[in-house]
Amino acid sequence: MTEQSADIAVADIGGTNARFARATLRKGGGIELGDPVVLGTGDYPAFADAWREFLRVEGGFKPAGASLALAGPASRGKFKLTNANWEFDAGSLLDEMGLDRVTLLNDFEAIGHAVADPASAAHLAHIAGPNDPLPRDETITIVGPGTGLGIAHFRRHRGEALIQATEGSHIGFAPVDAIDDAVLGALRKTYDRVSLERVISGEGIAHIYAAIAESEGANTARRDPLDIWQSGQQPNAQSADPLAARAVAHFVKTLGRIAGDYALAHGASGVVMAGGLGLRLHGHLKAPAFHEAFAGKGRYRAMMEAMPIKLITHPQPGMLGAAAAYFAAHSD
DSSP states (O other), X not given: OOSSOEEEEEEEEOSSEEEEEEEEEOTTSOEEEOOXXXXXXXGSSSHHHHHHHHHXXXXXXXXXXXXXXXXXXXXXXXXXXXXXXXXXXTTTHHHHHTOSOEEEEEHHHHHHHHHHSGXXXXXXEEEXXXXXXXXXXXXXXXXXXXXXXXXXEEEEETTEEEEEEOXXXXXXXXXXXXXXXXXXXXXXXXXXXXXXXXXXXXXXXXXXXXXXXXXXXXXXXXXXXXXXXXXXXXXXXXXXXXXXXXXXXXXXXXXXHHHHHHHHHHTOSEEEEOSHHHHHTHHHHTSHHHHHHHHOOGGGHHHHHTSOEEEEOOSOHHHHHHHHHHHHHOOO
């Protein structure tokens, strides 16, 4: 990274919100983020409209460059956000933004940069497994539910973190119990192929809730996902709204199971939970049910139990990682 101070714009753009901020690289390598400007993705027809609004709010800010963490397969060509209508064309983006340098990366690639930064240790809360630092030179899996589901992994090699963003959330959903069977059956009525993200995401809680309600002979009318999350996470949820509490508990158990699956697939030695929903589930992730589902891999239980599991608690890990990626790429 350059030793010069630099002010750039960073953004973490998901299916629900687009978060923008100034980012400054201080002498010595520390990254400082300004206050975020949060814009609803659905409130603007295109990214360019939100970009202009951010510059208006910042009042005369002229960034030296920008780094965009995008919830989708960021590439050199044209692509669309996975869970929103905004389209991006890497070939025309510089002119659109009025800049000479723009870094594009997947949102979970950005979180990988944030986690891999040695300074991130201050923002990694212990969840389960041994309360040890993440292994220094081994593979780390990152799993994060939010509007969608983000999956990434990285490994350090010769001092550099090699980060691999994936579209792992779009593997097929594999049921393991009767509730999962009911969820899959209901979703198959709408989708020819049911991906994991249909279940493990903010919207997925509604499908889990409906399956539990039907098994109990309760009202299965469509219920707002946000209402289920709020009701199911109340301290007295078991008495006030037991169905919502059971839905949240099943979601957390399933999240633990799939986090363990990805760790196995990646050959990981540690796991970091991320995502806006992951942060809001902090207390639930520390419950024994999450770790039991994570570690319950038959003959590999002992290996799974030896993995430290952390939660990144930085308020804006996507923007922090986007800034780190930009400054690493433009170190001249």
